[in-house]
Amino acid sequence: MANANGKITVVGLGSGDAEQLTLGIWKRLQAAKRLVLRTEQHPVVGWLRENGLVFTTYDHVYEQHGTFEGVYEQIAAELVAEAKTTGEEIVYAVPGHPMVAEASVQLLRQHCPQEGVELTVLGGESFLEQAFLRLGFDPVDGFQLLDGCALNRYTLNPQLHTVITQVFDTYTASDVKLTLMELYPDDYEVVVGHELGVAGAESILRIPLYELDRVEGYGNLSLVWVPKSEREHIRNRTFARLHEIVSILRSPEGCPWDREQTHASLRKNLIEEAYEVIETIEEDDPAHMCEELGDLLLQVMLHAQIEDDEGSFNVFDVIQGLNEKLLRRHPHVFGDISAQTADDALASWQAIKQEEKRQKGIDVEQQSALDGVPRELPGLMRAWKLQKKAAAVGFDWSRAEEVWVSVEQELAELKEAMAESDREHQKEELGDVLFSLVNLARFLKADPEEAIALTNRKFIQRFEYIEQQLRLKGVSFAQTDLIEMESLWQEAKKVLKNIGD
Structure with a gap:
């Protein structure tokens, strides 16, 4: 029984040589009452004409759209509409095989069932x-x-x-x-x-x-x-190869050292590699950074492989979790939420983090405002983050001058402690001074870790200048005194102006 909404039969014209048309496809083409070609730009089309076949093409549609997607959408829509209107069979011929790199056929496979149009897809030699x-x-x-x-x-x-x-x-x-x-x-x-x-x-x-x-x-x-x-x-430029190498290193046939490693034994390596990356950032050395980022990535791969060996998770679980988190926490990029500034984006990120905690059953109302600052951070960085979290709920000075008064008070207390013999008390007071200086750094909008890193670099370059000058004079540190070294230090400050005071 014929389909009242018509029928579309898709055939392939092959890869370009008429001799490669199958007998079945040729018979379909000859018997077609309504033959439509996606395009005339195919070597077999001339042969169809020579054999008296009558057809139309959709070449004109290509001129109406700026993208191939638009062309294929219009072709599929027109074919379905014509089939429904006439109730007859349309033979639609495409280059190659209908199911190989033929987007219009994929669209017909979607639309025909929805519109009640019968669709038959036949073969044809593909390229x-x-x-x-x-x-x-x-x-x-x-x-x-x-x-x-x-x-x-x-x-x-x-x-x-x-x-x-x-x-x-x-x-x-x-x-x-x-x-x-x-x-x-x-x-x-x-x-x-x-x-x-x-x-x-x-x-x-x-x-x-x-x-x-x-x-x-x-x-x-x-x-x-x-x-x-x-x-x-x-x-070696593929992630698959990296994963393969690390799994081999951890295998029974791999490296004895790598096999023996645990999360605990690798802890120090992970920290050191992270700091070496930071050093390359400070040096502005892209080639060295590339190498050190690789060393840091190796640490991630090793930790993931340890868990893979235990059957807990693997590096692909790590990647999946990270991808999903990035997508989830950036709705202003991958969703329909707007964020016009970095502060807007950060606020959205924090709100999503809070909601994630609630979904895990964590009572965020009972959490400390200081939660989330890792214990193992360097002291200055941890102090900076703790103070920022406290400031976010209003526990903060209002002016830098107030912070400076606090610094002076802590310095006075440290000076008093130095007169005592209690080392623990001195250490405590020194910590208070450093903590108050971090507070001052926040008001100056200067990261204390970056500030001390700058000073360290200045110290190294000025000290190396002293060493260089002593070598030029043919003397060692043992053969000089503090007065001469201080003189060279002051000289270094003037010579190395690019470093700053």
């Missing part, structure tokens, strides 16, 4: 068969098909043969080249195929990657093949 045949690789060795118009480095896997389709022109080829260069060397050999399998029109070019957008002849039947690679310097 992939010709790619396997003409380029000579076996897809069972590992293969992925990617869209050149939507290519990104996260989909690339050098251990798989990669065929990139939808490379219509040199602009797309240029985008593909730049993306591939994020993983592959500039001179990596790739293959450009034009009209594979089409007698008299086929072109296969093997070129270095950097020449990809210098090739002529790109069109609807062009593709790029990136052969799989086991080259170490390429694999």
Whole structure:
């Protein structure tokens, strides 16, 4: 019984050579009362005309839209509307295979069931068969098909043969080249195929990657093949390789030292690596920073692998949790909440954190306002954060002058303690002085850790100046005195003006 809402039958015109049309598809094309082609830009179309087939095309739709998405949406909508109006069968012919890189067919698969239109999708040789045949690789060795118009480095896997389709022109080829260069060397050999399998029109070019957008002849039947690679310097640019290496190091066949490590034994390493990264930031040394960030990442990988070995979680759980947290805590980026300033964004972040705690059953009303400051932070940094949290609920001085009075009082108490022999009391009073100075730093809007780091750098450079001058004089520290060293120190302050006083 015929469908009252009509029927759409989709057939593939193959990869470009009429000899490759299946007998069944040819019979369907001949018998079609209403034949519509997505595009006339296909080598088989001329042969259809020669054999007297009557058809229309949707080429005019391409001129009405700025994106392919809009074109395919309109084609699918018009096909469905016509089928419902006429109640007849429409044979819709597309290049290649209907289910390979054919967005309009995917849209028909969505819309036809909703509109009650019967949809039948038949086969047809795709460009992939010709790619396997003409380029000579076996897809069972590992293969992925990617869209050149939507290519990104996260989909690339050098251990798989990669065929990139939808490379219509040199602009797309240029985008593909730049993306591939994020993983592959500039001179990596790739293959450009034009009209594979089409007698008299086929072109296969093997070129270095950097020449990809210098090739002529790109069109609807062009593709790029990136052969799989086991080259170490390429694999070493992937996260998968890092995960593999760390798991091997921790395995029974791996490194004895790595196998013996625990969270506790690695604790010091994690702290040291973090500080080494901070040092590169202060030095403004990108190359050194790149190396030290790798060392810090290794610590994350090792801790995750330890838990992976125990069956608790793995690094992919860590990544998933982080991704979900970033998405959840940035609704002003990934949702519909607005945040015009950094303060707006921070307020939103804090509100979401509070809600997350409530969902975990934590009574946020019973928590201290100082909760959330890690115990293991460096002293000055922890004092800074504790004071900021206290200030957020109103426990703070109102003016810097009031803080300075507090600093003077603490200094006086320290001076009194120094007259005593109680070392613990002296240490306590010294801590009070430092804490009050951190408070002053907040009012000066100067991070105390950054301030002391600056002073440390000044001290090192001035002291090294003294060492250099003594070496030039041919004397050692043992052969000089404090007066001479102080003189050189004052000289260093003048010479090294770029350091500041």
